[in-house]
Amino acid sequence: MAAENSTTAPAREFQQHRDVLLAVAYRMLGRVADAEDVVQEAWLRWSAADTTAVRDARGYLVRTTTRLAIDRLRQVQARKETYVGPWLPEPFPTDLAAAPVPDGADRVVLAESVSLALLVVLESLSPLERAVFVLREAFGYPYTEIAAVLERAEPAVRQLAGRARRHVAERRPRFEVDPAQQRDLTERFLAAATAGDLEGLLAVLAPDARLVGDAGGKAKAPRRVIESARKVARFLAAIGPNEIPDVRWTFLELNGAPAVLVTSGGRPHTVMSVDVADGRIRTLYLMANPDKVAHLAP
Known part of the structure; x- marks a missing residue:
């Protein structure tokens, strides 16, 4: 013993x-x-x-x-x-x-x-x-x-x-963010993105919004930061969900904030998370590197 x-x-x-x-x-x-x-x-x-x-x-x-x-x-x-x-x-x-x-x-x-x-x-x-x-x-x-x-x-x-x-x-940008507001903006963003709704995207994006994509050369994602609300909205409206087979969307908390997990055939495909300032989305993080999202399998 x-x-x-x-x-x-x-x-x-x-x-x-x-x-x-x-x-x-x-x-x-x-x-x-x-x-x-x-x-x-x-x-x-x-x-x-x-x-x-x-x-x-x-x-x-x-x-x-x-x-x-x-x-x-x-x-x-x-x-x-x-x-x-x-x-x-x-x-x-x-x-x-x-x-x-x-x-x-x-x-x-x-x-x-x-x-x-x-x-x-x-x-x-x-x-x-x-x-x-x-x-x-x-x-x-x-x-x-x-x-x-x-x-x-x-x-x-x-x-x-x-x-x-x-x-x-x-x-580091510092903004006081209401978690409920961040969740609401994330949901509105997701609805507009899945519908390819350009005006809906522009309504939730700050004028100087940025999209940062990380695919590591292993998936589809922009290799440079996309800047300005209109360019970000056009990119998102163009890709839509149709290119992903058997797509599903799940809300979860990642890094202390609401995020969206996109799965394809039950496997993690992409993670989207946003920074919010003054009631608009300031930065959209799009993580598609399979090595970085695999551990989020449902």
Whole structure:
């Protein structure tokens, strides 16, 4: 029995913190598969360690996961240099109303930190800046703990945090959005898009609306950002749903916001998500890379 307890106790403790570790890794990497790989590696290291000597299990695991994520981020950044077309984060299913909130974290801030708009901006940070921003802004870690995680002096960590915050503030649009309004706009957009209704699309799109498509060269999607409401509407009205066999549309919550999952023959085909400002759709994200939507299978 003692041998069983010594084996199961570390696994049980790791499982208690797994959601937080996955949340940190996903915000660092923007891809579910990479985040899960990092968490799995963290488990392997935890299971091989002398856990009886660890006083703060969550701190140890977050530190391990963050360092592994930094290493993985440096690897995937090289892959993105040869990526075909725009790159978007992999959509992540969320139920933020029911999700546990880690100690020191604010639910609203936590929700914002997983939004597609913010994750796109975080792609332009260095791995260290991104780690500091995620741990500080999303999870409320004090600078002293972040310094220990990164093995950097606290003044250096504060400088990284300042640079990251300024960079994000300059590039990230911030709008107060009513979730009910966002859902309503998403539904109206979907109705107009499926009907090929050009005027209906123009009614929900902001004049400077943008469409960002991510197919990675593996599916049909624009390889450049489409800008202006009329160009976006014309593109959407032209493609319509007729090109997709056995098409189905499902609403779900992705990255803390309403989104539409398009399936073909029961398999994920495309994900559409929107950013809303002043009662109109400002940005439409269209994710069609099969590698990035396969995990959303109904």
